[in-house]
Amino acid sequence: MNLQTVTPAPPDVILGLTEAFKKDPRPHKVNLGVGVFMDDAGRTPVLPTVKRAEEHLCRAETTKSYLPIAGLPEYGERVSELVFGARHAVLQAGRVRSAQTPGGTGALRVGAEFLRKFLPSSRVWLSAPTWPNHRGVFTAAGFAATEYPYYNPATRGLNFDRMSEALENVPENDLVVLHVCCHNPTGVDLTDAQWREVAAIAARRRWIPFFDFAYQGFGTGLEADRAGLLPFLETDLPVLVAASFSKNFGLYNERTGALALVAPNATLASAWLTHVRIVVRVLYSNPPAHGAAIVAKILGDAGERAAWEQEVSVMRARIVSIRDALVKGLRRRGAPMDFSFIHAQRGMFSFSGLQEAQVTFLREKKAIYIVGGGRINVAGITTRNVDYLCDSIIEALGEPS
Ligand code: LMR
Numbered sequence: 001m002n003l004q005t006v007t008p009a010p011p012d013v014i015l016g017l018t019e020a021f022k023k024d025p026r027p028h029k030v031n032l033g034v035g036v037f038m039d040d041a042g043r044t045p046v047l048p049t050v051k052r053a054e055e056h057l058c059r060a061e062t063t064k065s066y067l068p069i070a071g072l073p074e075y076g077e078r079v080s081e082l083v084f085g086a087r088h089a090v091l092q093a094g095r096v097r098s099a100q101t102p103g104g105t106g107a108l109r110v111g112a113e114f115l116r117k118f119l120p121s122s123r124v125w126l127s128a129p130t131w132p133n134h135r136g137v138f139t140a141a142g143f144a145a146t147e148y149p150y151y152n153p154a155t156r157g158l159n160f161d162r163m164s165e166a167l168e169n170v171p172e173n174d175l176v177v178l179h180v181c182c183h184n185p186t187g188v189d190l191t192d193a194q195w196r197e198v199a200a201i202a203a204r205r206r207w208i209p210f211f212d213f214a215y216q217g218f219g220t221g222l223e224a225d226r227a228g229l230l231p232f233l234e235t236d237l238p239v240l241v242a243a244s245f246s247k248n249f250g251l252y253n254e255r256t257g258a259l260a261l262v263a264p265n266a267t268l269a270s271a272w273l274t275h276v277r278i279v280v281r282v283l284y285s286n287p288p289a290h291g292a293a294i295v296a297k298i299l300g301d302a303g304e305r306a307a308w309e310q311e312v313s314v315m316r317a318r319i320v321s322i323r324d325a326l327v328k329g330l331r332r333r334g335a336p337m338d339f340s341f342i343h344a345q346r347g348m349f350s351f352s353g354l355q356e357a358q359v360t361f362l363r364e365k366k367a368i369y370i371v372g373g374g375r376i377n378v379a380g381i382t383t384r385n386v387d388y389l390c391d392s393i394i395e396a397l398g399e400p401s
Contacts, residue, residue: 124143239262348379
């Protein structure tokens, strides 16, 4: 291999779709690809709480000097409280350390690099299917990736029996990536009872849970959405959480995330963080300040926090109601399949059941952009485009697949 023979890499399967969408000249185009919340006017707004925090920062900020390697300390504290619950025993026992990271992806990569240093022969287990970048991030950190069963296309639900059977056979110290809520791409989540079973398996088999928590508040609520984590905190297992504030604070381009580590005791938690700092230092030195300062300001102010919680519930309610509009629109048009499973899915994504040929038909003939595999970002559907979308899906279903 040499640089003279380099050929172009394929576009990213999600962000590359946005690039193609932007270039599409058709005025009626619809972007249901990338996971970005849109309001009913098709805009991705800056939340009013975020705007107010920015105005405050603009007045109060006195320096652009470097942050500590692990980020703003008050951000770390507020984020740990949001993720685990302010009064949780793991916080009171000093078992949690957080590092501010560039988005949830940064948190995954920092966590992966940290684990790889101490567990070089472990593998990572990803749900089938999962967010495509999981494989990229963990393999870039040097892990071999494999899959555990998750989604059952026949029931359009969770294949819990096969999932738990596979997790029973994961070797000690391998990593298992779990989506706390609003599974990406399927929208299919575990029940609380199923989470308890998975935590019991992890405790028995001693594998390491690494949670991706990118949609807190978009499922059932900010508190209810963390339920999947809680049984794991009852064990003495290491627990890693990659949190993202792209969606629930709308801070997509501010790259605002955090890696939270839960250790069996406070001494170990501090020791782990020293190694996380080394990982950060060699990757990007220290994190960017702006998004974290916004989140810390909002979460640290009772009034602003209440206003933000309300903003999150408005976003969540819109997603629920547009799911309903989609299901009803398809039913009204006599769709040849029952789409009511879309009601049960949670978060921004819906695994629509559309096949590759139908996804291609929608993009090429209808200017409707959906991720391969049939993942629809329902948060991109509006009252203006839902009829066009339903008509187009009905047409696509009539196409030979
Ligand atoms: C998505 O899945 O669409 C989002 O998480 C955005 C991304 O980075 O892929």
